[in-house]
Amino acid sequence: MKKEELLAKLKTIVKPYIQDEEAYTKLSEETDFINDLKINSANLVDVILDVEDEFDIRIENDDMEKMVSVKAAMAIVNEKLAAK
Amino acid sequence: MIGNDIVDLQQAAKDSNWQRPRFLDKVFTKEEQKLISNSEDKHQMVWLLWSMKEAAYKVNVQQFEKRFFNPKRLVCKLFSFEKGMVSIDNESYFTSSEITEDYVYTVATLNEEKKYKTHCFKMEQTDFKLQSQFLKKQLLTTVAKIENYNIKELMIKKTEVGVPQLFNNFEKLLTSFSLTHCGRYSGFVYL
Known part of the structure; x- marks a missing residue:
């Protein structure tokens, strides 16, 4: 999936959980889910489940472990989509 | 080293739906899921275990300076409602929790520390x-x-x-x- 398209989809997915609007407006690959967007860690589970539903993939806990930033999430989604 | 975590039970009910498909499986081990299903107040148990994992994680990050997101790797053991232990790899952390109708609050320490100040x-x-x-x-x-x-x-x-x-x-x-x-x-x- 194209970078911009994936980024846009992720941006929509995280929206309900963010607590820092300013960081959300500036969301980029470098954005950190917890440190920047202030997503609480329980909601990070929801982000991962939403990502699974949106892309129809399953993310194992070993992969989930790295998903603390937009960049890491994009890499994992692309990897899973490629393996489909 | 010390870590803490608080969960506002009312807020958690609003913000998170732990009953959604696959949620519990991502976060809790089979044993922990048993603790939850056998518990009278499942909502409270979910967030008690969660706060134990979070508090222990905070100590682990101070120790090893490496972030990760994998709550299931932090394995909880309960000795009583208030006292427990969380293990990850070869590390174990002591936890002490306060459980009220409104919140659960856990403090995790490397040693069985009693001298900390908490509020x-x-x-x-x-x-x-x-x-x-x-x-x-x-x-x-x-x-x-x-x-x-x-x-x-x-x-x-x-x-x-x-x-x-x-x-x-x-x-x-x-x-x-x-x-x-x-x-x-x-x-x-x-x-």
């Missing part, structure tokens, strides 16, 4: 930034008073992995501490 409080203000400022001020006021520092010289700065550290007049203090907030509740602990 939780309720705030009507739920704006994230204001809460965070207020919580930091509460911690600094307490530390300044007990350790005899000038509060104006005290400062909190986060490391690259997000661990907060305390400085007095730009000199790093060895005080280990942890901050947490959720919904209407906040808490700090320091050692």
Whole structure:
């Protein structure tokens, strides 16, 4: 999936959980889910489940472990989509 | 080293739906899921175990300076409702929890430490930034008073992995501490 398209989809997915609007407006690959967007860690589970539903993939806990930033999430989604 | 985590039970019910498909499986081991399903108050048990994992994680990050997101790797054992242990790889952390109708609050330590100072409080203000400022001020006021520092010289700065550290007049203090907030509740602990 194209970078911009994936980024846009992720941006929509995280929206309900963010607590820092300013960081959300500036969301980029470098954005950190917890440190920047202030997503609480329980909601990070929801982000991962939403990502699974949106892309129809399953993310194992070993992969989930790295998903603390937009960049890491994009890499994992692309990897899973490629393996489909 | 010390870590803490608070869950506002009312807020958690609003923000998270642990009953959604696959949620419990991502977060809890089979044994932990058994504890939940056998428990009279499942909501409370979910968030008690969660707060234990979070508090232990905060100590683990201070120790190894490496972030990760995998709550299931942190394995909880309960000795009673209030006392437990969380293990990850070869590390174990002692946990001590306070459970009320409104919140669960856990403090995790490397050793069976009893000397830490902890305080939780309720705030009507739920704006994230204001809460965070207020919580930091509460911690600094307490530390300044007990350790005899000038509060104006005290400062909190986060490391690259997000661990907060305390400085007095730009000199790093060895005080280990942890901050947490959720919904209407906040808490700090320091050692």
